[in-house]
Amino acid sequence: MSSIRPELKFADDRDQSSFYSKYFRLPPKSARTLRVVDKGEYYIVLDEDAELVADLIYKTQSVVKTATAEKRTVQYITLSPAVFANLLKLVVVDSGHKLEIYSKNWDNMRTASPGNLSEIEELINTADLNAVSILAALKLVSSSSEGKKLGLSFYDPNAKILGVTEFYDNDLFSNLEALLIQTGVKECLVPASASSDPDMDKIKQLIDRCDIVVSEGRSADFSDKNIEQDVARLTGNELTLSANELSSLHVGLACCNAILVYLSLLADQSNFGSINVVKYDLEQFMKLDYAAVRATNLFPPPNYNNTMNKTSSLFGLLNNCKTVGGTRLLSQWLKQPLVDVQEIQNRHSIVGHLIDDLNLRESLQTQFLNEVPDISRLVKRLANPRGTKSLDDVIRLYQLCIRLPDLLDFLGTSMDSLEPENAVRKLFQEFWIEPIAQYAGALSKFQEMVETTVDLESLDNASSAQGSMVAINPEFDASLMEISHKIEQVKSQMRHEHELAGEDLGMELDKKLKLEIHHVHGWCFRLTRNDSSCIRGKKKYRELSTVKAGVYFTTSELSQLNSEVKSLEEQYDNGQSEVVKEIVTITATYSSIFLKLSIELSKLDVLVSFAHTCAFAPVPYTRPEKIHGLGSPERRVRLREARHPCLEQQDGLSFIPNDINFCRDSEEFLIITGPNMGGKSTYIRTMGVIALMNQIGCYVPAGEGAELCIFDSVLARVGASDSQLKGVSTFMAEMLEMSSILKTATSNSLIIVDELGRGTSTYDGFGLAWAISEHICKEIRAFTLFATHFYELTALADKYTAVKNLQVVAHTDTSSDAKNITLLYKVEPGVSDQSFGVHVAEIVKFPRKIIEMAKRKASDLDDINKRTAKQTRSGSPEILEANEVLKTALKKWKKRVEERGGLESLGPDEAEAELRKVVESDFQKDFQSGVLQEMLKL
Numbered sequence: 024m025s026s027i028r029p030e031l032k033f034a035d036d037r038d039q040s041s042f043y044s045k046y047f048r049l050p051p052k053s054a055r056t057l058r059v060v061d062k063g064e065y066y067i068v069l070d071e072d073a074e075l076v077a078d079l080i081y082k083t084q085s086v087v088k089t090a091t092a093e094k095r096t097v098q099y100i101t102l103s104p105a106v107f108a109n110l111l112k113l114v115v116v117d118s119g120h121k122l123e124i125y126s127k128n129w130d131n132m133r134t135a136s137p138g139n140l141s142e143i144e145e146l147i148n149t150a151d152l153n154a155v156s157i158l159a160a161l162k163l164v165s166s167s168s169e170g171k172k173l174g175l176s177f178y179d180p181n182a183k184i185l186g187v188t189e190f191y192d193n194d195l196f197s198n199l200e201a202l203l204i205q206t207g208v209k210e211c212l213v214p215a216s217a218s219s220d221p222d223m224d225k226i227k228q229l230i231d232r233c234d235i236v237v238s239e240g241r242s243a244d245f246s247d248k249n250i251e252q253d254v255a256r257l258t259g260n261e262l263t264l265s266a267n268e269l270s271s272l273h274v275g276l277a278c279c280n281a282i283l284v285y286l287s288l289l290a291d292q293s294n295f296g297s298i299n300v301v302k303y304d305l306e307q308f309m310k311l312d313y314a315a316v317r318a319t320n321l322f323p324p325p326n327y328n329n330t331m332n333k334t335s336s337l338f339g340l341l342n343n344c345k346t347v348g349g350t351r352l353l354s355q356w357l358k359q360p361l362v363d364v365q366e367i368q369n370r371h372s373i374v375g376h377l378i379d380d381l382n383l384r385e386s387l388q389t390q391f392l393n394e395v396p397d398i399s400r401l402v403k404r405l406a407n408p409r410g411t412k413s414l415d416d417v418i419r420l421y422q423l424c425i426r427l428p429d430l431l432d433f434l435g436t437s438m439d440s441l442e443p444e445n446a447v448r449k450l451f452q453e454f455w456i457e458p459i460a461q462y463a464g465a466l467s468k469f470q471e472m473v474e475t476t477v478d479l480e481s482l483d484n485a486s487s488a489q490g491s492m493v494a495i496n497p498e499f500d501a502s503l504m505e506i507s508h509k510i511e512q513v514k515s516q517m518r519h520e521h522e523l524a525g526e527d528l529g530m531e532l533d534k535k536l537k538l539e540i541h542h543v544h545g546w547c548f549r550l551t552r553n554d555s556s557c558i559r560g561k562k563k564y565r566e567l568s569t570v571k572a573g574v575y576f577t578t579s580e581l582s583q584l585n586s587e588v589k590s591l592e593e594q595y596d597n598g599q600s601e602v603v604k605e606i607v608t609i610t611a612t613y614s615s616i617f618l619k620l621s622i623e624l625s626k627l628d629v630l631v632s633f634a635h636t637c638a639f640a641p642v643p644y645t646r647p648e649k650i651h652g653l654g655s656p657e658r659r660v661r662l663r664e665a666r667h668p669c670l671e672q673q674d675g676l677s678f679i680p681n682d683i684n685f686c687r688d689s690e691e692f693l694i695i696t697g698p699n700m701g702g703k704s705t706y707i708r709t710m711g712v713i714a715l716m717n718q719i720g721c722y723v724p725a726g727e728g729a730e731l732c733i734f735d736s737v738l739a740r741v742g743a744s745d746s747q748l749k750g751v752s753t754f755m756a757e758m759l760e761m762s763s764i765l766k767t768a769t770s771n772s773l774i775i776v777d778e779l780g781r782g783t784s785t786y787d788g789f790g791l792a793w794a795i796s797e798h799i800c801k802e803i804r805a806f807t808l809f810a811t812h813f814y815e816l817t818a819l820a821d822k823y824t825a826v827k828n829l830q831v832v833a834h835t836d837t838s839s840d841a842k843n844i845t846l847l848y849k850v851e852p853g854v855s856d857q858s859f860g861v862h863v864a865e866i867v868k869f870p871r872k873i874i875e876m877a878k879r880k881a882s883d884l885d886d887i888n889k890r891t892a893k894q895t896r897s898g899s900p901e902i903l904e905a906n907e908v909l910k911t912a913l914k915k916w917k918k919r920v921e922e923r924g925g926l927e928s929l930g931p932d933e934a935e936a937e938l939r940k941v942v943e944s945d946f947q948k949d950f951q952s953g954v955l956q957e958m959l960k961l
């Protein structure tokens with residue numbers, strides 16, 4: 024990041040002291056709120072906010088400066104508008120902070136939060152802002168024998184949808200968790216309350232765990248008193264509540280009101296008649312818990328940077344979308360996997376056709392979709408009363424409209440090659456051809472309006488000719504045309520001046536002597552610094568500035584013409600802006616059609632993107648041959664040669680496919696044992712990812728065929744070391760996740776458990792794992808994958824026929840003293856009693872000397888253990904725990920080495936020094952005592 028930052032300036036001493044004095048008197052703020060002052064040409068952040076910005080943007084505190092005022096030291100950083108635009112996204116969208124932007128006198132404030140970007144939309148750097156700022160409001164109604172009743176409403180500003188719902192929940196609020204994930208909420212409003220309510224505290228903790236910002240709204244705003252008429256204004260339909268079965272949802276509607284107030288939706292007239300208010304049904308999609316979202320690598324991590332591999336998340340892998348709308352919809356589909364077999368199969372059929380018809384797929388991507396603008400953002404900008412009314416936005420929508428007939432022709436011709444009764448043909452007809460034709464018809468008036476008002480010819484030249492502008496059609500406004508002619512005349516005089524100067528200086532035009540617009544000086548000449556000597560000593564030429572690109576200069580004639588052009592352009596802009604305003608206002612009335620069109624095009628984009636990903640996978644994905652619905656008596660999963668779609672794309676990794684089978688009554692609960700790093704987690708996560716891919720309508724990575732059933736939820740409990748639960752111990756985290764699963768899961772669910780019981784002592788952990796497994800087998804009967812180091816758990820298979828033991832196989836060479844192990848990543852029936860903690864050292868490239876030593880010690884200890892310990896066959900608790908510590912330390916060390924450029928670039932000494940640092944900083948206690956010391960003593 025550039026270290027050139029704007030200088031902090033004040034008009035005079037009074038201005039400076041007043042600035043700081045007002046700053047010191049501001050009310051306190053929370054640490055999650057960032058205060059920024061807009062100083063006009065630059066921005067400034069102070070004290071702890073400056074520290075935060077230094078960390079986030081510059082990754083060093085050395086950029087923080089200090090000033091003194093009222094005998095206090097103030098820290099600050101100034102930010103250029105470009106840096107500030109990046110900061111907005113980092114702070115509000117990625118890190119979930121709230122923002123207060125003050126004017127330079129601290130008297131006027133704009134606010135923004137993850138669920139409310141409307142006031143900063145114009146400022147934010149949105150090139151890659153695919154995230155939608157969804158705000159929810161919720162209220163707890165009552166606790167009864169049926170459970171806790173909640174009302175919730177959310178607003179999606181892109182789709183302009185207000186969702187309303189009421190539902191019952193268990194005391195861990197698992198339904199709420201699923202709902203927050205499905206809707207992709209970024210900020211959640213709860214009623215402010217003076218006294219603490221244990222249930223509300225639980226809810227707030229849950230929201231926070233899901234990385235969603237909790238905000239408090241005024242209690243009085245959670246009221247449905249005036250909601251009927253407000254909804255009628257927003258939807259333009261007095262009967263919305265009854266038509267959408269919302270009238271009886273008093274609490275849901277009260278939450279809806281809180282959103283209307285918080286976002287001031289009624290203050291913006293452009294919202295009237297343009298928002299849909301709908302009833303949201305949690306059961307219409309698969310439920311996911313937060314751990315499942317992580318276990319399936321659904322999205323890149325929050326601190327994702329663009330250098331990270333795109334295939335490290337399912338979103339990245341499947342996102343070959345060409346439109347911003349498509350990318351947004353993909354993100355929504357990933358959170359809302361379908362449960363209706365027919366709907367899933369429709370998507371599969373379309374994806375299948377797009378895989379086979381390469382021409383259709385590629386033409387759609389390269390000729391149509393990559394030309395589609397971010398429609399919903401354009402529409403929002405046109406309707407925003409604060410937004411700049413730009414004709415460019417109208418033109419972009421117009422350019423989209425004129426492409427629609429070609430798209431329809433192309434789709435129609437492509438479908439003509441199929442039989443009239445062909446299912447895919449019917450789907451294309453129903454999903455795209457008919458609706459798009461209808462929208463194109465409805466937009467024809469808009470198209471006409473643009474063609475009569477805008478001078479489209481000037482638009483064609485706009486991209487090539489510097490300084491030209493999108494103009495209003497002369498026939499439409501003659502006075503503008505007159506100014507435009509004058510501008511042309513002046514420009515032609517400038518060209519003449521250019522020629523004269525070229526002759527006078529003996530410099531070839533355009534190659535050497537350039538006539539161009541400078542952002543400060545306006546129209547002027549430029550010569551490279553080497554060529555500029557020819558103007559020295561010639562009074563006629565006045566130097567304006569010298570930069571790397573050369574010397575800018577002018578003549579008095581050119582300077583005069585420049586002023587004339589400037590003034591004419593101002594006149595033109597003023598005259599034009601009135602007409603433009605009108606055009607923009609008319610365009611905004613087509614918003615709802617454009618939004619509907621956007622949804623259809625986004626759908627097409629996502630399905631083309633699925634087909635693209637499927638076709639270009641290392642081994643093409645396959646269409647699930649059979650899908651058993653939720654009510655089906657024959658619930659079964661048969662995945663042949665299944666692969667993890669993200670892992671298989673990792674460089675240098677040759678992925679070993681495995682079969683995964685589930686069958687009602689005979690194979691419901693799979694226990695997977697095997698050595699560390701043997702592929703257990705990968706195997707169980709593969710199942711989760713494939714279930715999801717199937718239900719969003721994508722083909723799946725199972726080379727030799729797939730049969731699947733619909734899951735109503737995917738619930739996970741993943742490794743404690745990966746747990747992101749904040750402020751709770753590992754054991755507590757495990758318990759919270761696990762009890763929530765037990766309460767939510769049904770016999771139609773998929774449960775993924777990875778190393779349960781790691782956060783506590785080995786014996787407690789095992790007891791717990793046993794009890795939980797037994798409960799799932801006996802009571803819930805959800806299809807479950809349970810990866811564990813507890814060898815004893817495999818005895819469950821003796822008790823329950825639906826429990827099957829699987830092992831990740833490894834080859835052990837026992838010919839030498841030190842065991843050498845080759846991991847095969849193959850999953851087979853049976854039980855593994857191998858415990859090869861130390862082997863991870865090899866994988867993370869631990870120094871040779873240490874590996875050999877560790878192996879000898881481990882095998883000594885193993886011998887001792889076998890003679891003395893009766894408890895386990897897989898090793899004493901100490902060895903199990905030591906292995907875990909060792910593994911965690913080594914993983915951390917590996918990460919540090921990689922961050923510093925890898926083993927090769929560091930060299931063995933540096934790498935070992937890094938290891939020492941890791942041990943000293945985090946693991947000193949573990950390494951000073953017990954088995955580890957024995958194992959690693961050199």
Ligand SMILES: Nc1ncnc2c1ncn2[C@@H]1O[C@H](COP(=O)(O)OP(=O)(O)OP(=O)(O)O)[C@@H](O)[C@H]1O
Nearest residue numbers: 677678679680698699700701702703704705706848
């Ligand atoms: N099927 C596979 N084919 C190829 N490589 C694999 C396969 N499965 C796993 N691996 C490799 O092994 C590594 C470790 O896998 P994974 O985390 O699944 O092991 P694990 O048995 O769960 O380990 P632990 O018990 O230590 O948690 C992966 O990061 C990957 O590099």
